[in-house]
Amino acid sequence: MWRILISLALSLRCVKSSAGCAIHQDDSFQPDHILRVTAQDYTEACTTRYSALVNGSSPGPEIRLKEGQVSWIRVYNDMKHENTTMHWHGLTAFTAPFSDGTPAASQWPIPPGHFFDYEVKPEIGSAGTYFYHSHVGFQAVTAKGPLIVDSNHPPPIHYHAERTIILSDFFNETDKQIIDGLTSSNFTWSGETGAILVNGKSRQATNSTGSCQLASISIEPGLSYRLRFIGATALSFISLAIESHNVSIIEADGHFTKPLETDFLQIGSGQRYSVLLTAKSERELKRAKTRQFYIQLTTLARPETLTNFAVLNYLDGEAPDLRTVPSPPPLPEAKTIQGWLDYELEPLQSDNEFPGLEEVTRRIIIDVHQNVSDHVIWLQNGYDWVQNFRQSPYLVDMYNGRLQTGEMYQRAISRGDGFDNITRTFPAKIGEVLEIVWQNQGTFTNGGVDAHPFHAHGRHVYDIGGGDGQYNATENERRLKLSQPIQRDTSILYRYREKTKPLAPSGWRAWRIRVTDSGVWMYHCHILQHMVMGMQTVFLFGDLEDINAQSGPVDAGYLTYGGSAYGNSTYSPNVRHYFD
Structure with a gap:
C-alpha cells in the first residue's frame, strides 16, 4: 500500500514538472549493466591484498554506453561492513540528480547489502574515454573499470581498431590501514606506489617469484590503432612511452583534439588520452628483428622513482615473452615536463562557447x-x-x-x-x-x-x-x-x-x-x-528552485540513508526515471 501511495503522490507532483515521471519498483526491471562490489583477498603484482573489487576483479569489466541514450547501471554493495558508491568519471553532468556517486555531496552511499540504480545519459558529442570508480574512502585504488562512450557516427579520425589501457597503482597495506595512517595524529604515510599496473598486471623483475606477468597489448602489422589510456592511479603521475614508436594525441578527457605527434605521454590520476598509433609493417619488423616492444612507465614528481613495463606485441601466432623485464630500461629515464601541452593541445573543431x-x-x-x-x-x-x-x-x-x-x-x-x-x-x-x-x-x-x-x-x-x-x-x-x-x-x-x-x-x-x-x-x-x-x-x-526546475520532483526514498530508492534482497527499490 505504501508504494501505491508514493507513486500516486509523485504522479500528482509530476503534473507541474517537465522532468520524467516514470518509475520502476519491481523485479521486472532489467538494468543495462550490473556491477557488484565485494571485498576479498586479491592477487596483484604477485602479492595478495584485501581489496574492494568490481565483479570479482580489478579493474572491473569495461562498460560501453551510447551517446544520447539512457543507460541504467545497477551497483550492488556486497560488502558486509563498508558503504560504497560508483562515480562515472567525466560524465557527471549527464546523470540523474543522485547518480554522480559522491557520498556526503550528491547522494547517500549504498549501505552494505543494498543496491542502487544509476541513470546515465551521455550527451550527443560526448563520445570518448572515461572510467568508473568508487568514491568512498580509498576504495578507488582497486574498485574501478573502463567506461567508453560510443558515437552514433563514425569518428572524425580514422583507425582500424582500438585498445583500452587502464593504469593503476598497487599498495601493500589495505584501504583501512592506509586511511587510519593518513588520518591519525600519529601520521603514517601510505608508502609510495609498489607497482604500476597495466590492465591489472605488473611484474617487477625477470626472476621474481610468483606467476604474475607483464600486460600484453596485441596489434597487427600495418594497421592503425586508437589506444585509449586511462589514468586510474591512486597516487602516480606517470610518464609513458612506447619503444620505437611515436603516437599522435587525438582525444583528451572525452574531447577530440587536433592530432599532436609526441613520443611520450604524461598522465595524472583521473586523466585520459586517446592516441593514434600506426603499427609497423612486416618489413619494418624484420629490420627490427623483434615483434614485441616495451611500453615504459615511470612515476614523476615523487620522492622515489619507479619504472615498470608492459608489452606491445605484434601478433604472429607465437606467445609473447611476458616474464622478462628489461634491464637496463630500453628508454631514457623520464623527467617531468612542467606545463606539458599547455597552450598546445587544441580542440579538433572550433568551439564558439569558450568565454573570453x-x-x-x-x-x-x-x-x-x-x-x-x-x-x-x-x-x-x-x-x-x-x-x-x-x-x-x-x-x-x-x-x-x-x-x-x-x-x-x-x-x-x-x-x-x-x-x-x-x-x-x-x-x-x-x-x-x-x-x-x-x-x-x-x-x-x-x-x-x-x-x-x-x-x-x-x-x-x-x-x-x-x-x-x-x-x-x-x-x-x-x-x-x-x-x-x-x-x-x-x-x-x-x-x-x-x-x-x-x-x-x-x-x-x-x-x-x-x-x-x-x-x-x-x-x-x-x-x-x-x-x-x-x-x-x-x-x-x-538553489532549490533551480534544482527543481532542472530535475523535477524527488522521491523521499532518496533523502534518507538506505531509503526506498536503495533496494536489497527483500524489496525492489522505488526508482525515478529522470530522463524518460
Whole structure:
C-alpha cells in the first residue's frame, strides 16, 4: 500500500514538472549493466591484498554506453561492513540528480547489502574515454573499470581498431590501514606506489617469484590503432612511452583534439588520452628483428622513482615473452615536463562557447597547501573537506530546504574569495561565468610543494593554462590569443620546485566555466591520499528552485540513508526515471 501511495503522490507532483515521471519498483526491471562490489583477498603484482573489487576483479569489466541514450547501471554493495558508491568519471553532468556517486555531496552511499540504480545519459558529442570508480574512502585504488562512450557516427579520425589501457597503482597495506595512517595524529604515510599496473598486471623483475606477468597489448602489422589510456592511479603521475614508436594525441578527457605527434605521454590520476598509433609493417619488423616492444612507465614528481613495463606485441601466432623485464630500461629515464601541452593541445573543431575574459563575472582563487594541526591535512583557502564533515549530503539538504543558499552566497561574496566557510562550499548562481584558479603554495611547515591532478565533477571546464609563480590574468589572456583552450575534467597543477618558502606561490592552474547545471559538484585533487587528507572542495551551483526546475520532483526514498530508492534482497527499490 505504501508504494501505491508514493507513486500516486509523485504522479500528482509530476503534473507541474517537465522532468520524467516514470518509475520502476519491481523485479521486472532489467538494468543495462550490473556491477557488484565485494571485498576479498586479491592477487596483484604477485602479492595478495584485501581489496574492494568490481565483479570479482580489478579493474572491473569495461562498460560501453551510447551517446544520447539512457543507460541504467545497477551497483550492488556486497560488502558486509563498508558503504560504497560508483562515480562515472567525466560524465557527471549527464546523470540523474543522485547518480554522480559522491557520498556526503550528491547522494547517500549504498549501505552494505543494498543496491542502487544509476541513470546515465551521455550527451550527443560526448563520445570518448572515461572510467568508473568508487568514491568512498580509498576504495578507488582497486574498485574501478573502463567506461567508453560510443558515437552514433563514425569518428572524425580514422583507425582500424582500438585498445583500452587502464593504469593503476598497487599498495601493500589495505584501504583501512592506509586511511587510519593518513588520518591519525600519529601520521603514517601510505608508502609510495609498489607497482604500476597495466590492465591489472605488473611484474617487477625477470626472476621474481610468483606467476604474475607483464600486460600484453596485441596489434597487427600495418594497421592503425586508437589506444585509449586511462589514468586510474591512486597516487602516480606517470610518464609513458612506447619503444620505437611515436603516437599522435587525438582525444583528451572525452574531447577530440587536433592530432599532436609526441613520443611520450604524461598522465595524472583521473586523466585520459586517446592516441593514434600506426603499427609497423612486416618489413619494418624484420629490420627490427623483434615483434614485441616495451611500453615504459615511470612515476614523476615523487620522492622515489619507479619504472615498470608492459608489452606491445605484434601478433604472429607465437606467445609473447611476458616474464622478462628489461634491464637496463630500453628508454631514457623520464623527467617531468612542467606545463606539458599547455597552450598546445587544441580542440579538433572550433568551439564558439569558450568565454573570453570580458565574460568572466567572478574570479575564485583557491590557495592550496599542506598544514599540520593535530594531524597532517591539505587545505583550500584555509579549510579541509572530508566525507564525514556533513551529517547528510548537500543535495539531500537542498531538497529538504535545510541549506539557505542565498545566505551562503552572500557570505562567500563578502569574504572576497567566493568561499562560504560555514558550509565549506563555493556557491554560484546559474548564469555566472567563473574563472577558477588553483594556486599552489609551499607547505606551512617546511615549504614543500606537490603536484596535483585536479578533477571537476559536473560540466567540463575550459582549461586556460598554467604556469609558475602567481596567476596573472592579463598576461595569461595574451597567451590565450595564440591558441584555443580545450575542455577537460582533469588537469595538472604542477609544482615547479620541490621546496619554496612557506605559503609562497609555486605554480597555478586556471579554468573557466559557464554555470549551467544546477547541483552539487565536487572539485578535488584526484590523488586518493590527498582526498582522504582533506584536499576536496564542493561547488554549489544554483538553489532549490533551480534544482527543481532542472530535475523535477524527488522521491523521499532518496533523502534518507538506505531509503526506498536503495533496494536489497527483500524489496525492489522505488526508482525515478529522470530522463524518460
